[in-house]
Amino acid sequence: MNTESRAAAVIEANHLDLTFQTNDGPVHALKDVNLAINKGDFVSFIGPSGCGKTTFLRCIAALETPTGGSLTVNGMTPDEARRNRAYGYVFQAAGLYPWRTISKNIKLPLEIMGFSASEQEERVNKVLELVDLEGFGGKFPWQLSGGMQQRASIARALAFDADILLMDEPFGALDEIVRDHLNEQLLALWARTEKTIGFVTHSIPEAVYLSTKIVVMSPRPGRITDVIDSPLPKDRPLDIRDTPEFIEVAHRVRDGLRAGHSYDD
Amino acid sequence: MKQVIAVLTVLAAIVGLWYAACVPMNIKGVLTEQERAGAQVQPPSAKDRRDLGEFGLIAGNSFAIPATWEQARPRLPAPHQVAVEMWKTTVQKKITSKRSLIYHAWVTLSATMLGFVIGTGLGILLAVGIVHSRVMDLSVMPWAIVSQTIPIIALAPMIIVVLYSVGIQGILPKAVISAYLSFFPVVVGMVKGLRSPDAMQLDLLRTYSANGSQRFWKLRLPASMPYLFTSLKIGIAASLVGAIVGELPTGAVAGLGARLLAGSYYGQTVQIWSALFAAALLAACLVGLLGVIERSVLKRMGMAQ
Structure with a gap:
């Protein structure tokens, strides 16, 4: 394994391919994807729908199986990494169980992984505090707003202390104001926990605001067209979005998207 | 309150229809009984009555209408008859009785x-x-x-x-x-x-x-x-x-x-x-x-x- 030479890479893809066999013939969801994500990175995947950004995230989570190339997570196969609780996954919808309170929802992975009752309690309190939901543990999901529900689902993904947080358009269904607020909170959370975060989005400002590394992807076949290391400082107030540096990065992302996107169909 | 009134109205309509239906259903039987008891019924011959429709019989023998709700073995019993029977066979019988x-x-x-x-x-x-x-x-x-x-x-x-x-x-x-x-x-x-x-x-x-x-x-x-x-x-x-x-x-x-x-x-x-x-x-x-x-x-x- 060549992970020794690049010890800092927690997620590494080499010539990754994924082809779905459909009734209309093979679909190249991912083609020759090469990427290394280092520990503590905040990586955004951006691109139009069908570019394979979600598929790539699902490959990392071992929810899809690549048909070619190699992919390692913490130096293991994605399957082994999952069994070693390498990552927490946040979906586009909060997906909280309506029959469980917020606390019980956060306990779900802990129950499955066999944590003791007292440790479950302790961890729930810790992550509720991390996402600013203290005091809401006893509520049922329908009693919370959409933004709060999504925060609860992030808490659920953080509960078992995985080093990697994979987020698939987690704020896609929320309105702009709530989204800004959650983005700010997510950055604060990232600074506190020093997790490695993979974040799928199709919002350019969101990608630029959050990331240390922006991966621009394009469809048919799904591939990486540009990887941008953000020059922005780690400490980012919301109004950093008006600075020339921010606008320049956003511009480069937009160029990358335009270059990769064919409008001739 | 409005709902209660609406529900009661529907119920009253059903009961009303039921009573009304009893009249044509039971009129023939009632007239036969009445004739045996010596009353004057129209037409007097049983054969003619059989050929005449129920509504014709009702028109000719309106005096017999109340009796269609009181027969012992009606074709269609009236609501109060069913209610009385249910009352008799539940409240007024011991639970162990074969008639309860x-x-x-x-x-x-x-x-x-x-x-x-x-x-x-x-x-x-x-x-x-x-x-x-x-x-x-x-x-x-x-x-x-x-x-x-x-x-x-x-x-x-x-x-x-x-x-x-x-x-x-x-x-x-x-x-x-x-x-x-x-x-x-x-x-x-x-x-x-x-x-x-x-x-x-x-x-x-x-x-x-x-x-x-x-x-x-x-x-x-x-x-x-x-x-x-x-x-x-x-x-x-x-x-x-x-x-x-x-x-x-x-x-x-x-x-x-x-x-x-x-x-x-x-x-x-x-x-x-x-x-x-x-x-x-x-x-x-x-x-x-x-x-x-x-x-x-x-x-x-x-x-x-």
Whole structure:
């Protein structure tokens, strides 16, 4: 394994391919994807729908199986990494169980992984505090707003202390104001926990605001067209979005998207 | 208040229609009785009366209309006759009496409940199997559907005869027929309920490396609860029908079905109607009770808002 030479890479893809066999013939969801994500990175995947950004995230989570190339997570196969609780996954919808309170929802992975009752309690309190939901543990999901529900689902993904947080358009269904607020909170959370975060989005400002590394992807076949290391400082107030540096990065992302996107169909 | 008035209006309309229907239904019988008692009826000859329509008879003998609501053995008993019969056979009889409707209802209810428990248990087991095994999905589901296309009235005597020949009689054959009718809605509802979690919720459990039994107990089963209760309400009504039908072909001496049968043997229409109302009342109570349980369970689960 060549992970020794690049010890800092927690997620590494080499010539990754994924082809779905459909009734209309093979679909190249991912083609020759090469990427290394280092520990503590905040990586955004951006691109139009069908570019394979979600598929790539699902490959990392071992929810899809690549048909070619190699992919390692913490130096293991994605399957082994999952069994070693390498990552927490946040979906586009909060997906909280309506029959469980917020606390019980956060306990779900802990129950499955066999944590003791007292440790479950302790961890729930810790992550509720991390996402600013203290005091809401006893509520049922329908009693919370959409933004709060999504925060609860992030808490659920953080509960078992995985080093990697994979987020698939987690704020896609929320309105702009709530989204800004959650983005700010997510950055604060990232600074506190020093997790490695993979974040799928199709919002350019969101990608630029959050990331240390922006991966621009394009469809048919799904591939990486540009990887941008953000020059922005780690400490980012919301109004950093008006600075020339921010606008320049956003511009480069937009160029990358335009270059990769064919409008001739 | 407005709703109460609306409900009462509908009820009054039904009762009114019922009284009105009694007149043409019973007029012929009434006139025959009246003639025997020496009254003048139009037309006097029984043959002419037979050829004349009911409404012609009513027009010619309006004096006889009140009597159509008071016959001992009417074709269609009036509401108050049924009510009086029900009052007499429930409140005014000891529960142990063979003439007590409560006694007969209890006989039917016990078979209903046993059948319902068997049917529900079987239905849930089949649904679990169908959801987890493609082979069962393909092999059991079609038979479950076919089983419900056979008229139960044709099947019930066979079930009773076959079970009798192996020495089983009493409450169990009736319960088997009940179960036969009630398992189906439970299978259909539970299959739908157990499959109701979407791909995202299943993926979420995969990210935790959850195993099959965790997936079942923590996701599929709780998600199916609202579907289960809907099925149970249909199932218990079907169960009651099954128990009553099970009492018909054997010439049973006890149970609401037996009351229906005895009533039709002896032309006791009032008895038939009161047994029918008892059955309807029983079904309403059972479904209502399930509704109360449903609300409290779903509320405790946090699924009723």
